[in-house]
Amino acid sequence: MPKELRAVHSEELRQFLSQVGLLSEIERGNVVCTQCGQPVTLECFRAIEKRSGKIHVYCSRHACRVDPVPVKLPEDESDD
Numbered sequence: 001m002p003k004e005l006r007a008v009h010s011e012e013l014r015q016f017l018s019q020v021g022l023l024s025e026i027e028r029g030n031v032v033c034t035q036c037g038q039p040v041t042l043e044c045f046r047a048i049e050k051r052s053g054k055i056h057v058y059c060s061r062h063a064c065r066v067d068p069v070p071v072k073l074p075e076d077e078s079d080d
């Protein structure tokens, strides 16, 4: 399995996420990307941002790598 390259990074990431209290939440799939709404896993974790006391997590999927600005999806028309 191609794990070697990821090992160190992954370990640091786990420690970091553990410190901010997100590791177990991510492992359970309870954390979604602020931008695309997809579950963020350790594999696709990209960035974390704290804004107005709220934590925003971004994934590294293609659509979210371009520009970390929330976009309105065509399907998302429930309110507003």
Ligand SMILES: [Zn+2]
Residues within 6 Å of the ligand: 033, 034, 035, 036, 037, 038, 058, 059, 060, 061, 063, 064
């Ligand atoms: Zn995303």
